[in-house]
Amino acid sequence: MSHPVEPAGAPPPSAVLKPLPMIIFASRWLQVPLYLGLIVAQCVYVFLFLKELWHLVTHSFDFTEQQIMLVVLGLIDVVMISNLLIMVIVGGYETFVSRLKLQGHPDQPEWLSHVNASVLKIKLAMAIIGISSIHLLRTFIEAGNIGGPVATNYTTTGVLLQTLIHSIFIVSALGIAWVDKMTVGNGKGH
Numbered sequence: 001m002s003h004p005v006e007p008a009g010a011p012p013p014s015a016v017l018k019p020l021p022m023i024i025f026a027s028r029w030l031q032v033p034l035y036l037g038l039i040v041a042q043c044v045y046v047f048l049f050l051k052e053l054w055h056l057v058t059h060s061f062d063f064t065e066q067q068i069m070l071v072v073l074g075l076i077d078v079v080m081i082s083n084l085l086i087m088v089i090v091g092g093y094e095t096f097v098s099r100l101k102l103q104g105h106p107d108q109p110e111w112l113s114h115v116n117a118s119v120l121k122i123k124l125a126m127a128i129i130g131i132s133s134i135h136l137l138r139t140f141i142e143a144g145n146i147g148g149p150v151a152t153n154y155t156t157t158g159v160l161l162q163t164l165i166h167s168i169f170i171v172s173a174l175g176i177a178w179v180d181k182m183t184v185g186n187g188k189g190h
Helices: 019-058 065-097 110-114 117-143 156-188
Strands: none
Touching: 019 065, 065 110, 065 117, 110 117, 117 156
């Protein structure tokens, strides 16, 4: 009894999709303009970084140590948001649209080789906590003037609310990590 021979290069029967599943699966490409838009946002952040860096350099003799620290924290904030954008652009595209085929490329990010939706969620949560930490640190530095002779844009209530929001970010990230650990732990048992 002979088995039918598949022509060379033909997709296996399981790879051929019916029209509706094919349309649904192809709809992932609708995300490409979103990732391209995030690349444009990344360009805006590069411009903002360069503008703030120029501001720091040109005013370095006029600024107090506190003002320099606030500008540097602003620069760090821009870099962290930019890193978050890269994680979303590269990781999201790789996870939800198509493989980038970077295996063996010397510049492939280490985290990309084991990225999936779960890892991306945790990395994003950690990046948001980092960004929130920088904002909170800037707030604490500027809030030192609350009630003092120098005007500040912060109120005691505002500082407390920012601290609460930051704490909620931390608890949320811990919750995401815990649920992920439970899910992975249950998945290994099957």
